[in-house]
Amino acid sequence: MPHYITVATCSLNQWSLDFEGNRDRIMESIRLAKDKGARLRVGPELEIPGYGCLDHFLENDVYLHSWEMYAQILSNEDTYGIVLDIGMPIIHKNRRYNCRVLSYDGKVLLIRPKIFLANDGNYREMRYFTPWLKARYVEEYVLPRILQRITGQTAVRFGDAVISTLDTVIGAETCEELFTPQAPHIDMCLDGIEIITNSSGSHHELRKLNTRMSLITEATRKCGGIYLYSNQKGCDGDRLYYDGCSLIIVNGKVLAQGKQFSLDDVEVITATIDLEDVRSYRAIISHGLQSRVSPVYERVHVPVEISPDSLNFDLGVEPTLEREIHYFKPEEEIAYGPACWLWDYIRRCHGAGFFLPLSGGIDSCATAVIVHSMCRLVVKYCERGEKRVIRDARAVAGFPPESKWVPKTPQEFANKIFHTCYMGTKNSSKETRERAKALAAIIGSYHVDLNMDSIVNSIVNVFEVTTGKKPIYKVFGGSNTENLALQNIQARLRMVLAYLFAQLLPWTRGRNSGGLLVLGSANVDEQLRGYLTKYDCSSADINPIGSISKVDLIRFIKWAQVNLDMPILRQFVDATPTAELEPITDSHVQSDEADMGFTYEELGVLGRLRKIEKCGPYSMFIKLLHLWQGKKTPKQTAEKVENFFYYYSINRHKQTVSTPSYHAEQYSPDDHRFDLRPFLIDPRFPWARHKIDQVLEKLDTSETIDTLTVD
Numbered sequence: 249m250p251h252y253i254t255v256a257t258c259s260l261n262q263w264s265l266d267f268e269g270n271r272d273r274i275m276e277s278i279r280l281a282k283d284k285g286a287r288l289r290v291g292p293e294l295e296i297p298g299y300g301c302l303d304h305f306l307e308n309d310v311y312l313h314s315w316e317m318y319a320q321i322l323s324n325e326d327t328y329g330i331v332l333d334i335g336m337p338i339i340h341k342n343r344r345y346n347c348r349v350l351s352y353d354g355k356v357l358l359i360r361p362k363i364f365l366a367n368d369g370n371y372r373e374m375r376y377f378t379p380w381l382k383a384r385y386v387e388e389y390v391l392p393r394i395l396q397r398i399t400g401q402t403a404v405r406f407g408d409a410v411i412s413t414l415d416t417v418i419g420a421e422t423c424e425e426l427f428t429p430q431a432p433h434i435d436m437c438l439d440g441i442e443i444i445t446n447s448s449g450s451h452h453e454l455r456k457l458n459t460r461m462s463l464i465t466e467a468t469r470k471c472g473g474i475y476l477y478s479n480q481k482g483c484d485g486d487r488l489y490y491d492g493c494s495l496i497i498v499n500g501k502v503l504a505q506g507k508q509f510s511l512d513d514v515e516v517i518t519a520t521i522d523l524e525d526v527r528s529y530r531a532i533i534s535h536g537l538q539s540r541v542s543p544v545y546e547r548v549h550v551p552v553e554i555s556p557d558s559l560n561f562d563l564g565v566e567p568t569l570e571r572e573i574h575y576f577k578p579e580e581e582i583a584y585g586p587a588c589w590l591w592d593y594i595r596r597c598h599g600a601g602f603f604l605p606l607s608g609g610i611d612s613c614a615t616a617v618i619v620h621s622m623c624r625l626v627v628k629y630c631e632r633g634e635k636r637v638i639r640d641a642r643a644v645a646g647f648p649p650e651s652k653w654v655p656k657t658p659q660e661f662a663n664k665i666f667h668t669c670y671m672g673t674k675n676s677s678k679e680t681r682e683r684a685k686a687l688a689a690i691i692g693s694y695h696v697d698l699n700m701d702s703i704v705n706s707i708v709n710v711f712e713v714t715t716g717k718k719p720i721y722k723v724f725g726g727s728n729t730e731n732l733a734l735q736n737i738q739a740r741l742r743m744v745l746a747y748l749f750a751q752l753l754p755w756t757r758g759r760n761s762g763g764l765l766v767l768g769s770a771n772v773d774e775q776l777r778g779y780l781t782k783y784d785c786s787s788a789d790i791n792p793i794g795s796i797s798k799v800d801l802i803r804f805i806k807w808a809q810v811n812l813d814m815p816i817l818r819q820f821v822d823a824t825p826t827a828e829l830e831p832i833t834d835s836h837v838q839s840d841e842a843d844m845g846f847t848y849e850e851l852g853v854l855g856r857l858r859k860i861e862k863c864g865p866y867s868m869f870i871k872l873l874h875l876w877q878g879k880k881t882p883k884q885t886a887e888k889v890e891n892f893f894y895y896y897s898i899n900r901h902k903q904t905v906s907t908p909s910y911h912a913e914q915y916s917p918d919d920h921r922f923d924l925r926p927f928l929i930d931p932r933f934p935w936a937r938h939k940i941d942q943v944l945e946k947l948d949t950s951e952t953i954d955t956l957t958v959d
């Protein structure tokens with residue numbers, strides 16, 4: 249006889265410290281879950297204060313306000329009749345824990361603290377939380393008085409226990425725990441826990457979803473069970489975009505998947521599952537043998553049913569069928585992830601739109617296309633009549649809330665909120681200027697085309713008058729130093745102009761308040777190599793492409809050319825990347841790759857080895873000897889590695905002031921959160937060079953790479 253149960257999980261666009269907004273989104277998700285007949289609802293990690301509060305988690309206020317919001321949720325009878333699994337931080341015995349609070353009908357059932365905290369890459373949970381390291385250990389927790397008054401309970405169980413209802417057993421694991429080799433769900437499954445909830449704050453990274461999805465599906469493919477995964481979504485105040493994608497899995501099969509990129513603040517997915525499917529799936533002798541020796545969880549008994557009594561079985565209830573997981577291509581991830589992040593950012597900071605220095609090159613073009621993608625999403629949601637998006641679109645575009653204005657096309661919306669500017673000098677070419685203009689016209693941005701030679705000349709004149717020396721370009725006989733200085737002053741003045749225009753353009757168009765956010769367009773590879781002028785247009789307010797590689801950006805533009813129907817983009821792909829800061833002569837046209845001494849493809853390889861494979865110069869060289877065998881001689885490989893580390897080291901200081909970028913790439917050099925490194929480094933790496941030289945010498949004396957032995 250089947251035991252159908254309807255369960256819900258959700259993705260909420262929580263914002264750090266937005267206690268009331270977060271509470272309202274949680275309430276809405278509970279109402280939606282109940283409307284869909286669910287008897288269990290799980291929400292994202294730390295959903296009450298928002299996952300990304302970072303060091304605010306050290307403030308007691310965050311814990312107080314979290315309880316205050318929780319009390320409001322629990323005491324609202326709209327939240328009765330469904331088991332709730334809500335994420336919030338809790339102080340227990342003076343220590344701070346990242347917790348899940350399970351409740352039913354206004355009573356707390358269990359508080360389950362996170363056991364294995366996330367502390368790598370973007371995550372610093374150990375800065376503020378204590379891990380509950382003792383598996384299956386449970387204590388008493390005395391509820392705050394505000395809760396005691398509502399629930400009539402004084403103390404509840406706090407620790408690694410599970411909930412036993414009249415019909416099933418529910419256990420909780422939290423985000424990172426799923427990623428660990430000895431994930432709690434294994435012991436839980438062996439101990440008969442049938443439903444495992446996972447509450448997460450997991451960020452988007454290009455090509456990462458597959459890893460997360462395979463971990464989630466594997467969790468129950470091996471052991472059987474129902475896995476309810478809930479993830480935060482959106483920009484909650486930092487460089488990360490949490491990419492939702494909540495999931496409901498049974499025995500390794502996907503029954504429901506939430507959206508990865510969307511402008512919905514609240515998204516609830518549900519599935520109806522037969523508990524008997526889990527019981528049948530687990531009828532495996534070897535698993536049974538292991539269950540006899542696996543640890544036993546304390547059960548908190550709750551006399552409620554979450555599936556209908558089998559005697560009252562309703563033949564009209566249909567179980568949810570299996571479906572395929574949907575993955576976006578990396579190009580689509582670039583189109584939608586940063587676009588959703590920009591939208592959250594601009595509406596939450598009450599900005600009047602964006603300002604982008606548009607050079608006619610591929611990077612600022614990619615940034616512009618991402619803004620265009622954002623405008624398309626906004627218009628799509630407006631067409632659907634999404635009230636909140638319409639309200640936000642009006643606010644960003646400068647209309648009062650009572651206005652009836654709704655953007656009809658992405659271009660109409662862009663014209664209100666997106667400003668692009670070509671800042672030409674005598675080194676600029678007609679081609680880049682025209683490309684910028686044509687792209688702006690297609691996107692609909694408010695475009696300004698200006699020349700700035702007079703400013704560059706005046707500044708250089710001040711220098712000449714003061715010092716009596718006149719710097720000249722290398723192509724006309726100047727030194728490298730003079731050549732660089734003349735380039736940098738153009739690039740840096742563009743930044744100054746950008747901020748002036750960002751502040752005043754809305755005013756020139758009749759808006760009396762609000763400025764534009766300046767967008768930066770330095771990609772991950774040039775940041776890593778340091779091929780940018782410190783405090784030029786790479787210094788902006790935010791940068792949607794700062795951790796995306798040039799190779800991926802080109803793929804994205806090729807994709808957009810077809811899929812966003814923008815034939816003009818072909819011209820950007822075909823153009824040679826150039827800074828246009830040196831005079832163009834018959835024998836010289838500046839080119840990025842020639843200037844840098846690396847192709848963008850090489851920088852991608854070197855960058856990944858440095859960060860993801862954690863290579864220093866010596867081990868990078870050894871790896872590349874094999875990887876580039878037949879493509880480069882060992883000496884050329886050694887030179888590439890040495891030059892790469894040289895430029896990386898002398899330019900690392902630029903990362904200390906690098907514009908906050910959307911985190912998208914595992915080899916991002918972001919100095920503030922993801923890639924913490926010193927910025928005063930001896931660029932010669934003398935000992936590593938010595939070791940590399942030793943290998944080169946050995947190779948010179950006839951040994952092949954395959955037979956070469958090194959100390």
Ligand SMILES: Nc1ncnc2c1ncn2[C@@H]1O[C@H](COP(=O)(O)OP(=O)(O)OC[C@H]2O[C@@H]([n+]3cccc(C(=O)O)c3)[C@H](O)[C@@H]2O)[C@@H](O)[C@H]1O
Nearest residue numbers: 732735736739778779780781782826827829843901927928
């Ligand atoms: N260790 C250290 N710690 C802290 N600060 C340090 C430092 N070393 C230099 N500095 C500072 O940094 C300054 C040098 O940096 P910066 O002024 O940026 O100048 P710099 O790195 O010398 O030159 C700019 C680089 O970007 C390239 N570029 C220019 C323009 C556009 C593009 C493009 O993307 O297409 C590329 C250009 O070819 C060149 O390689 C020094 O004057 C000094 O003030």
Ligand SMILES: Nc1ncnc2c1ncn2[C@@H]1O[C@H](COP(=O)(O)OP(=O)(O)OP(=O)(O)O)[C@@H](O)[C@H]1O
Nearest residue numbers: 605606607609610611612669670671672769785827
């Ligand atoms: N002529 C220009 N007009 C407006 N902005 C410019 C111009 N030249 C450069 N910029 C701005 O400065 C940034 C860095 O300039 P750079 O010449 O290094 O371009 P890049 O990194 O190759 O990027 P792009 O591909 O966008 O040209 C650009 O992304 C752009 O935002």
Ligand SMILES: NC(=O)CC[C@H](N)C(=O)O
Nearest residue numbers: 366423424427449450451
């Ligand atoms: N909040 C977490 O525990 C997140 C950690 C996890 N490794 C992730 O990237 O998704």
